[in-house]
Amino acid sequence: MNKKEYKYISSWIDKNSKKLSNWNQIIWNLAEPAWREYESSKLYIEILKKNNFKVEECSAGMPTAFCAEWENGPGPTLATYAEYDAVPGQCQDAVPFKKPRAGFSENASGHTDPHSALGISALGGLLATKAAMQKFNLSGKLYFTGEPAEKLRGSKPIHAAKGYYDNIDAMISFHPCYMLPWCNTVRWDIHCGAAYALIYRFEIKNKEGWSEGDITNLAPIPQSHAEVRLPSADEALIQMYTSSRYLRDTMLPHSKSWSMNEIILTSGQATADNLPSTIAELQYMIRVSTLDEANKVIRFLDRNAEAAAKMTNCLYTKHWVSKSRPGIPNHAISNLVFESLKQVGPPKWGKDAKKFANEIRKNLGLKKVKEPFLKETSEIINPKKADLIIKNNLPPSQNNFTSDDYTEMCWHTPTARLYVGRPMLDSSQKEHFPNWVMNALGGVPETIDPMIFTASKTIALSFLKMLKNPLILKNAKREFNIRTKGGINGENWIPPLCDYNPPIHYSWPDYKSTLTGKMW
Numbered sequence: 001m002n003k004k005e006y007k008y009i010s011s012w013i014d015k016n017s018k019k020l021s022n023w024n025q026i027i028w029n030l031a032e033p034a035w036r037e038y039e040s041s042k043l044y045i046e047i048l049k050k051n052n053f054k055v056e057e058c059s060a061g062m063p064t065a066f067c068a069e070w071e072n073g074p075g076p077t078l079a080t081y082a083e084y085d086a087v088p089g090q091c092q093d094a095v096p097f098k099k100p101r102a103g104f105s106e107n108a109s110g111h112t113d114p115h116s117a118l119g120i121s122a123l124g125g126l127l128a129t130k131a132a133m134q135k136f137n138l139s140g141k142l143y144f145t146g147e148p149a150e151k152l153r154g155s156k157p158i159h160a161a162k163g164y165y166d167n168i169d170a171m172i173s174f175h176p177c178y179m180l181p182w183c184n185t186v187r188w189d190i191h192c193g194a195a196y197a198l199i200y201r202f203e204i205k206n207k208e209g210w211s212e213g214d215i216t217n218l219a220p221i222p223q224s225h226a227e228v229r230l231p232s233a234d235e236a237l238i239q240m241y242t243s244s245r246y247l248r249d250t251m252l253p254h255s256k257s258w259s260m261n262e263i264i265l266t267s268g269q270a271t272a273d274n275l276p277s278t279i280a281e282l283q284y285m286i287r288v289s290t291l292d293e294a295n296k297v298i299r300f301l302d303r304n305a306e307a308a309a310k311m312t313n314c315l316y317t318k319h320w321v322s323k324s325r326p327g328i329p330n331h332a333i334s335n336l337v338f339e340s341l342k343q344v345g346p347p348k349w350g351k352d353a354k355k356f357a358n359e360i361r362k363n364l365g366l367k368k369v370k371e372p373f374l375k376e377t378s379e380i381i382n383p384k385k386a387d388l389i390i391k392n393n394l395p396p397s398q399n400n401f402t403s404d405d406y407t408e409m410c411w412h413t414p415t416a417r418l419y420v421g422r423p424m425l426d427s428s429q430k431e432h433f434p435n436w437v438m439n440a441l442g443g444v445p446e447t448i449d450p451m452i453f454t455a456s457k458t459i460a461l462s463f464l465k466m467l468k469n470p471l472i473l474k475n476a477k478r479e480f481n482i483r484t485k486g487g488i489n490g491e492n493w494i495p496p497l498c499d500y501n502p503p504i505h506y507s508w509p510d511y512k513s514t515l516t517g518k519m520w
Contacts, residue, residue, distance in 0.1 A: 005136060005468075006343065009460045012128045013453055020124045020452055021445045023047070027116035028094075028443045029101065031086040033109040034149035035503070036510045037064040040084040041146050044123065048144065051127060059145070060162040062502045065155050066146035067164055072133045075140030076169035076473055078463045079413070080126055082119030083150040087112045088509040091520075092436045094443035096359035108520035109509065112435075113176055114442035115150065117422070121452045122174050125459025132460065138467045143168060152285070153195045153322035154503070156408040161498035165412035169473050170333050170466055173406035173415055174455050176422040176442075181386040183376045184346045186334045187417040188383040190390050191327025192407050193289040193400035196298060199265060199319040199506060200305045201281045202236035206313065231312040232276030234267055239308035240282055244301060257394065257401055259287045260297060265507045281507065283321065287403035290326060291494070319506070323497035326400045327407030328483050330414040332476035337416040338383055340461040346378045347421055347450035356444055357425055360437055369426070377421030411484060411494060414476035416462075420455040423447040 013020070023043065030039050041064040048055050053068040090110035091100040100106045111117075126144050133140065145164060147155045159165060177183040241262065248260060266281040286297045302318070309316040349357075357372035390401060409415045423441040425433050441447045466473055486492045511518050 005132060005464055006461060008135060009128050009132055009464065010344075010457055012131050013124055013456050013460070016124070016127070017449070017453060020120055020456065021449050023123070024116050024120040024448065024452060025443070025445065027084055027119065028111050028114060031091065031101070031109045031111055032084070032511070033088055033509050034085040034152045034154060035062075035064065035508050037084050037148050040064070041066060041148065044082055044084070044119070044146055047123065051130065053142075053144070060155070060158045060164065060502065062148060062155055062158065063504060064146070064148040065159070067159075068144045068146075069141055070130055071141045072130075073139035075138070076466060076470070077141040077143050077167060078129070078466055079143035079145070079165075079168045079171045080122040080174065080459060081145040081147050082122055083115040083147050084119050085115055085149050085151055085154075086110055087151060090435070090439055092439035092443070094440055096356055096440065097363045098434070098436045103517065104520055108511070110439050111442055112439055113178060114422075114439070114448070117442060117448050117452050118174060118176055121176075121420070121455035122172075122459060124452065124456030125172075125174075125463070128456060128460035129463040132464055133467070138464070140467050142463075150405060152503075153197055153324045153403070153405040156405040157322055157324050157496065157498040158502055160408040160412060161496035165409050168413040170476060171409045171413045171415040172333075172337060172418055172459050172462060173409060174418045174420070174459060175404065175406075176451060177377065177419045177424070179402070180376055181381055181389045182419045183421045184341065184378075184380045185386050185419055186338045186341070186383045187327075187329070187419075188331070188334060188387045189329050190387050190394075190399065190401050191329060191410065191417065192402050192404045193287060194291050194294045194326045194407075195288075195322060195324045195403045195405065196286045196294045197283065197321035198298070199281050199283045199321060199503075200240060200301070201279065201317045201319060202233040202240070202305075202309060202312070202314045203317075204230070204233060204276060204278050204313065205309075205315045230276050231314070232278070233280035233312075233314055234277045236308045236312040236314040236316070237264065237267060237280035237282050239311055240304055243304050243308065244284075247300075247304075257398070258289075258293070259285075259403075261285045289398050289400040291497075319503065320500040321503045321506075322405065323499075324405040324408055325411055325494050325497060327410045327415075327417070330410070330416065330476055330479055330483070332472060332479050333414045333416040334383065336465055336472055337418050337458065337462045340465065341418070341420070341454075341458045342380060344454055344457045344461060346380050347454040348378055349373050349423060349450060350446065352446040353423065353444075353450070356447060357423070357441075360425065360433075360440070364433070364437075366431060372425055374424040374426045377424055379421075408496070411496075414473075414480045418455065418458060420451050420458065422451045
């Protein structure tokens with residue numbers, strides 16, 4: 001690639017920087033939670049259609065998912081994607097002190113990673129690539145998916161099972177930096193692990209006959225106030241919750257970075273009378289290194305659910321939310337993306353960003369500093385060096401670490417996982433910052449925009465290199481085939497695990513519209 005083409009990409013993003021910034025602000029302020037990102041997905045669809053992309057709405061049966069493509073003649077298909085779900089209980093305004101967004105409580109959802117900037121960064125790279133393809137008459141196809149409910153590992157296993165990632169020549173998965181040392185780099189060998197999410201639903205088995213023979217059944221009103229109340233679905237849920245918590249330490253080894261988190265989706269539906277709750281739902285998210293480990297955890301939870309149901313005269317059913325595979329590397333694509341990041345350079349924080357950061361420090365009772373941001377956010381680290389740092393903190397048998405469902409794409413196309421530094425305050429003096437600080441920094445243009453523009457330029461530059469050098473994609477495909485179809489009988493291949501319908505109808509947290517406006 002010559003300097004003229006790179007300069008064009010950089011100039012295009014600079015000229016459109018205000019648009020990208022504004023789009024991020026819209027998504028950040030919408031802050032719609034998993035499976036309920038109606039307005040956020042609508043904005044992406046409108047932008048893509050205005051830029052002449054063909055858009056399939058509600059892709060794979062998911063109301064807030066989409067799939068878009070644009071073609072400029074025959075050639076390779078290059079892909080990236082947007083995420084746009086926010087996190088309940090993380091509502092924070094774009095101000096240098098703790099305060100929820102206007103009109104909402106802190107219990108409403110907010111962008112933490114932030115996915116708002118994740119999606120707009122990828123969109124910026126996509127649109128810049130399209131402009132360069134038209135300018136320099138480069139042939140190929142651009143492919144862009146809208147991925148709801150990433151926090152629940154939601155859409156990507158479903159898209160994968162439905163074939164949406166097939167026939168792609170290369171994928172770039174971008175994420176704002178969320179942990180060191182993966183800041184301004186790409187993942188090399190250590191990719192995210194497996195993740196399972198599922199709901200255990202408890203329902204009363206037989207409301208009738210529980211107190212058969214009891215004298216209170218002689219009363220003229222069945223199930224009167226004096227009758228013994230039968231065990232409810234709530235009791236089953238509590239048994240399941242506590243038994244799984246007590247035994248977690250024996251189930252999850254201390255030497256590995258496993259996690260199992262739960263959330264109560266539905267509980268109650270009882271009245272002040274002696275009427276039991278008839279249904280209760282408990283969701284688990286399991287993040288482990290391998291599918292074998294994930295299946296062991298599920299067998300453990302199944303036994304607990306069965307025991308809890310028997311103890312409380314209930315039935316239990318199991319409902320899948322996600323089954324995602326562990327990730328695999330592709331050095332050919334990852335190296336190309338890392339070289340592009342080095343050309344673009346890391347994000348830099350200007351005086352207005354530093355001023356805002358110091359206002360946060362002041363409000364937390366900390367003194368003003370010349371460089372309030374973590375130095376690593378503006379430094380590039382070699383991916384092999386970053387991997388080595390992570391590997392030194394893992395047991396030798398563990399090859400995957402942390403969790404994200406971009407791993408689904410790795411099994412269908414050569415995929416690079418790109419990280420760019422987001423604004424993070426320096427804590428080298430053992431200063432600790434509450435969670436709202438990171439959330440606020442994601443909503444302030446002066447602090448989040450440098451990351452967006454850096455990521456957009458890196459993605460676009462990488463795509464243009466792929467379009468102009470078919471050998472890179474050929475090498476990436478060869479490596480991909482070895483990693484996924486290697487072995488004597490191709491046993492390295494793990495097919496899509498999704499054997500469930502999109503879990504869109506459960507009691508996920510959401511906003512609602514009332515006569516007095518929108519509320520959580």
